[in-house]
Amino acid sequence: MWWSTFGLVLCLTLATRLHRIDSPDHVAWDETHFGKMASWYINRTFFFDVHPPTGKMLIAGFGYLTGYDGTFEFEKPGQKFNETSYLGMRLGCTLMGASLVPMAFVTVWELTHALPAASFAAAAILFDNGFVTLNQYILLDPILMFFIMGAAMGQSKFYNQRNNPFSVGWWSWLAFTGAMLAGAISVKFVGLFVVILVGLYTIKDIWDILGDLSLPISHTLKHFLARALCLIALPALLYMFAYYVHFTVLTKSGPGDGHYGSAFQSQLEGNPLHNASMPREICYGATVTMKNHRTAGAYLHSHAHLYPEEAGPVQQQVTTYSHKDYNNVWIVKKWKEPEEAQPDAKPAADGAEASAAAEKNASAPEEPPIQKVLSGDLILLEHEATGRNLHSHRHPAAVTKRHFQVSGYGEGGLGDSNDVWRIDLIDGKEGDEINVVTDRFRLIHYMAGCALYSHNKQLPKWGFEQQEVTCNPNVRADWTLWNFEENYYDKLPNVSFAIYQPSFLEKFIEAHMVQLQGNAGLKPKEGEVHSRPWQWPIDYQGQWFSIGDPDNREPGPHKDNEIRIYMMGNPVIWWANLGFIALYLVIYVWNFVTQSRGVLQSAQERVRKANLSYACNWLMLAWALHYIPFYGMGRILYYHHYFPAQLFISMMSGVLVNYMLESLPRAVPSHQVDRYWTALAVVYMAILAYSFYLFAPLTYGMSGPERKEPGHRYGHLLWMDSWEF
DSSP, X not given: OHHHHHHHXXXXXXXXXXXXXXXXSBOOTTHHHXXXXXXXXXXXXXXXXXXXXXXXHHHHHHHHHTTOOSOXXXXXXXXXXXXXXXXXXXXXXXXXXXXXXXXXXXXXXXXXXXXXXXXXXXHXXXXXXXXXXXXXXXXXXXXHHXXXXXXXXXXXXXXXXXXXXXXXXXXXXXXXXXXXXXXXXXXXXXXXXXXXXXXXXXXXXXXXXXXXXXXXXXXXXXXXXXXXXXXXIHHHHHHHHHHHHHHHHOOBOOTTGXXXXXXXXXXXXXXXXXXXXXXXXXXXXXXXXXXXXXXXXXXXXXXXXXXXXXXXXXXXXXXXXXSOOGGGXXXXXXXXXXXXXXXXXXXXXXXXXXXXXXXXXXXXXXXXXXXXXXTTOEEEEEETTTOOEEEEEEEEOSSOTTXXXXXXXXXXXXXXXXXXXXXXXXXXXXXXXXXXXXXXEEEEETTTOOEEEEEEEEOOXXXXXXXXXXXXXXXXXXXXXXXXXXXXXXXXXXXXXXXXOOOHHHHHHHHHHHHHHHHHTOOOOTTOOOOOGGGXXXXXXXXXXXXXXXXXXXXXXXXXXXXXXXXXXXXHHHHHHHHHHHHHXXXXXXXXXXXXXXXXXXXXXXXXXXXXXXXXXXXXHHHHHHHGGGGGOOSOOOGGGGHHHHHHHHHHHHHHHHHHHHTGGGTSOGGGHHHHHHHHHHHHHHHHHHHHHHTHXXXXXXXXXXXXXXXXXXXXXXXXXXXXX
């Protein structure tokens, strides 16, 4: 019976997940990001992303093994694939997402040893339209949830090996759980939630073993070391190995270089710093680029656009920009104090002397001497592209009003005294030379006494959403440090910078600092659709995956042939899950009260309630760990972030439905229990299946007129005004 039920679950899962996997035949939603990243892996082009690499490498692997050559642009949603081999990447993601249903079945079986509970839990995920949509595209989410569910299943299987410690099965499931944990956190950092879940479970397990006074302390120590090996050391090694492969594969310069430090960039083929030979010392007259010396620091940048009037004086914008660009180039010039008076004129030379001097000067023109930039010097920085000097004055900055505005000022390198900066070397003394890449320095404004500063605050659209540059009165503030990254000066010999290439551990640490900072800096852009955590469990609003032809949204017959996909969880299942959370709290309180009052119960009833508490407590904790932390996150959030939590609450619903059906003998005559049980189970499954069928057009594709247009076909599904389809 078990295998036949499991087989049926597998068949239904594949049927619902593989149906119309090739549709739509254009880029949908975030496929534009992760498909593009797969192309970069195949082409070995370095890029920056806020997520760890495993999920993207798997997508690239799916594509490579099925004939995708990495040449499609993935430019924007709605772009036609045409002859591109995209199905392999979709199929790989879909199969990993499809595995959630059978793994949920196995997990609940291991928690309850009740086949109906496992079936109900699997059905709640099987018939959830949102999971089908999220699993059918080139995305990280099905891969992430595969590893999360794998870790949960491995933990439950391992727990049931507790009576056979250190056996082959015991070790196998422990190592399997550790591998799944590594996979989860190496796809997205939110995989940490399942790591915490398994960690809490392990602490309780070790505590229970320690509390068994019949066992020696050495037995507890062996258990602890085994878990440390498989749940800490193994995941850590696998996690680091994913980054090792990532760095080994991505060896060519690409769009992500600028997010990383100068030494990091020196290892990338095609980057100006790769096998770079340039003068080590900075000299006056050199053309340079400057990088803010912090995690994910960007390049000092300017362009021929002015600050608007509401942002202060209407002068040329100065920003920081994370990508290589000609507008990042500056010329270092020495500031000379204007002479207060001209020296007395010398007597004129006679004609012969003047002629000889002129002939000498013509035959041997004198080159200006090489002057190196020293710490403490007063300098000017002229923007090479526009000829304007780096400038500041005592006017508030555009965004950070307590700082001063930084701008480009003057013409052809001629400006005023507010263009003068003092360069102060960090970890050096006045008069020391300034070296490229390795030396950090501050630029202190000569007149205002503030320090050149950059941070993560973005300018509005008039500043192209680049990062703001200001002059900070607090000269010791973080992020006032800079370094020269490129240095072009043909009068000094070049030296190789290969010696500055970082080790793997240095790259590993820097990559994490950049990724975590990038993650924290993800804020909603103007007009971007996002959501809040309170909206997710009530299915307040879904998420568009495909809107058909994004360039033609006007009503017309063309909409009969387009495909629109709207990801939304099955509202019957999602709203029922809220009821099951409330139901479990009621049951928990009731059981606690009856136990505290010493109400007599049969041994069978006590076991049944203990099994319910064990399974539901574990699943409720998993749900809370994957949901509650989002309330404290400052970054932009989306509806799909809730789906890992939805996995666990759907499994708990299956456990509770089975518990309620097992309670039927209390409500109906004993000879009718089987009939009522079967009828109620069939009705429950039918409701789930029919609601899935009802909302299937959202999952597999809508066509025809849109909402509020004449002839709209899906008005009967608009149960909430906030639903947009």
